[in-house]
Amino acid sequence: QLFCDFGEHFVVHDPTDTEPVCAFVQHISQGNPGIVTCVAGDGRGHLFCDGDTVMFSGVEGMTELNGRQPCPVRVLDDFHLEIGDTSSFSPYRCGGQVKQVHLPQEHSYKSLREALVEPKLQVSPPEELPRSRSLHVAFQALHAFREQHGRLPRPRAPEDAQRVLELAQRLAEQHGPVDEAVVRAFASVSAGDLCPMAAFVGGLAAQEALK
Incomplete structure (x- = not known):
């Protein structure tokens, strides 16, 4: 996971990144x-x-x-x-x-604490919004599980997946109901590593650090 904290007064000096007409x-x-x-x-x-x-x-x-x-x-x-x-x-x-x-533009962004409570989810098509909301809550439940047990849920372990689901349902009181199937599937594979995804997130983090 990667969160870029740009702050309340973030100035974009070239909003379009194109050659001026x-x-x-x-x-x-x-x-x-x-x-x-x-x-x-x-x-x-x-x-x-x-x-x-x-x-x-x-x-x-x-x-x-x-x-x-x-x-x-x-x-x-x-x-x-x-x-x-x-x-x-x-x-x-x-x-x-x-x-x-190209005039500079100032943007305001939420802190991590605020974004976790009130996320701005952009999905296409709109029908994917419930799934994205469930994944947002599932990530928070995963962190809570790791804090409690000192490890990630075991792959394909029903009892661990159930515990993550319970944590997600508790957190979901702020976001609305979650898709149980999505949360269970998420918990069952969360301990795995996808090398292409890890490479992409690492490159993205490096790019943001250079900015």
Whole structure:
């Protein structure tokens, strides 16, 4: 098992991890809102989306846009973007680029103690949610069993599986009923090692440690 405690104020500096979209400016109107006419490097339409934040550079005439704080855009069509109020800016002459800016995003995550009590389970399809909830409780029951007995449940030992199930049912009062078959099967094989899975979890842990 692996838990990454990112804390309440975790900043993601590049939420998309993709190359920023860029286009060449052909015209910018004076108005509220201002309309930007632009094309991609190959002469085709731009690739911006509604809500993207952009910055301008190299604009001649309407130089107030150069180096200005990132502003959101609204896409009108493949060649036109709507930006903020440009009615008080100088008339546009020529040139310039408009480039997407990936703004940092702050996220808040629960601590391990909170996540154990109120897990955020993401499954597809939704029908798998009861099984995932049962496995979440089964892992906690497994830890409780190990604390009590100093070992993991023996493979295919009905009495050990029953004890894990009882612990899970006690814990399930906070999460709802558990699937008994899932918990029993989980307990029966929990002492085994799957080398490919161990390698994957180890690699994931190393990656998170490097971050």
